[in-house]
Amino acid sequence: MAVLIKGKSITCSQYSRDHYLRGRENERITLREVLGFATKDPDEALRMIELSAKGTKCKKPLYSVKLNPEPDRIWTKEEIRRAIKILEENLGLKDHPCVVVEHKKHGRIHFHVLWSRYHPDGGPARNMGNDYAIHQKTQRQIEKEFQLRPMMAKGRDFKQWEVEWAKRYGFDIFALRQQITKDFNGVKSGQEFMDAMKAKGCVLCRGDKSQFVLILPWGQHKALSSMIHGRPTKAVLRRAFADIDIAKLPTVPEGKAQVKATLPKIKRKPPQRNAHVKHVKRRSTQAASWRGAGSLITSRRPKSLSSPTMAATLMTEAAARQITQREMFPQGERGEKPAFASRPGYIDVGEIPSGRAEAAYKEEFDKWQGLIDATASDPSLSKDQRLAAVAALSLRQKAAAKAVRKQVRNEEKAIAKAAHRAKRILLGRPESPQQQ
Secondary structure, rough: OOOEEEEEEEEOOHHHHHHOOOOOOOOOEEEEEEEOOOOOOHHHHHHHHHHHOOOOOOOOOOEEEEEEOOOOOOOHHHHHHHHHHHHHHHOOOOOOOEEEEEEOOOEEEEEEEEEOOOOOOOOOOOOOOOOOHHHHHHHHHHHHHHOOOOOOOOOOOOHHHHHHHHOOOOOOHHHHHHHHHHHHHOOHHHHHHHHHHHHHEEEEEEEOOOOOOEEOOOOOEEOOOOOOOOOOOOOHHHHOOOOOHHHHOOOHHHHHHHHHOOOOOOOOOOOOHHHHHHHHHHHOOOOOOOOOOOOOOOOOOOOOHHHHHHHHHHHHHHHHOOOOOHHHHHOOOOOOOOOOHOOOOOOEEEEEEEHHHHHHHHHHHHHHHHHHHHHOOOOOOOHHHHHHHHHHHHHHHHHHHHHHHHHHHHHHHHHHHHHHHHHHHHHOOOOOOOOO
């Protein structure tokens, strides 16, 4: 195989940054290039991509590609850059900011290219669907230009969940495929091949779509051709196993039952995030609380909100957040105060003009604009550095302003709901079953 290319859109989370920049399973991690960013720190560059997607509907702003060259050939820096250039032109990611990282794992070198789906000039995120055909086309171009031997077989390699499933029971699915290929090429009969598979803990079965199915030692079923390098056809397998009566082979469920009977029981440790989710659920059942800036947690309102003390607290906080009197307690047609204005807990907050969200948006936008202007006129930077810095800051400017505006709107909605609830409590109106 000359080079294998696999890619997909991913999130730009802390887990992704740790995987690509500080992976524990890799023997060595080398930063190759950071292109199109105002910084040369890869961690900060990926954070900028994450920030550029704030306030948008794009949940996966990063496009990750894995370039896995053949192990018996060392690529030069020029060949790596040329391969990445061919790939980004075919994917439509030309001039998009990217980070190139080299990993060495199990003695084999491969490359990860992390592109931002947003162009520096602006616009929506690039649609990266149906990219498999582009990967195959790029592989053929690289093979032809670098004069590499063509790929032995078409199709994708093992999925990540298959590799992890095998590793959980102490197996290496890639090493097992090499052993099965060696046995297939070395045996002289089908019965000899079945004995070799039995010694490895595998069971040969008859399938529905595939004529021969192999049950692997950890209970997974795979077509026999997919576990042999070169993917032999059905006709080749029939000739190789002419002495085997297919009707006497066990079915796939029977083969799985044989393998699972010998498997050890493994206790799976619950992921750490489950404990965090339980903690969040437990916290949400408590009385509504106010965070540092005064944002109200209203995802699940407990019954304790119906107490007069909590009602007075909500009224006081609503006044602090400058909620208008009209929003909290609508007055009558003549403008007189309602009858419950003299009750304990009522606070007259007065008439305050609206538009806080837009004002916060403009304030944040202007703050970033001053930083952009200062960067554009910085004499210590070259022209290319200034352009890259201004492009990156422009993306962060709009995203940060939208995030602030959204936060203010959410706070206003939450406090308005709390104020409405407090009003019903002071009026003595019963709550609906949904609110209890």
